[in-house]
Amino acid sequence: MTSFNPQQSTSMKARLRERATQLRGEIQHTLERSADETHVRIAEQARDTEDDSFSNLVVDLNLAEIDRDADELRRIDTALARINEGSYGLCESCGQDIPEARLQAEPTALRCVKCQELYERTHAGNGTPRL
């Protein structure tokens, strides 16, 4: 059983929704800024068509930022769905309660610390496969 009571679930939902709104704002802001920079670069390239690597770099950086925000949004969606279905606060891997302190620090956590460390070790992109 999860240690989360309905009141805690409600306040966690509010917190997650607030963060989601903030992230959508950031994504919007980054897109707008990216559009501005792209326009500036296009204007500059019209004068100087030699080198477009810096322009590509700017666009890539913005995409990485958007990617991070979008990724967090997806995790928030998952957390909200888990609250609704009553599985929030349970470790996805071992099914044990995730300590409340961990959820307060990281509301979108899907696993307890032990399982998360194991997951990161086995799913880290550049790790050496051990099988």
Ligand SMILES: [Zn+2]
């Ligand atoms: Zn676990």
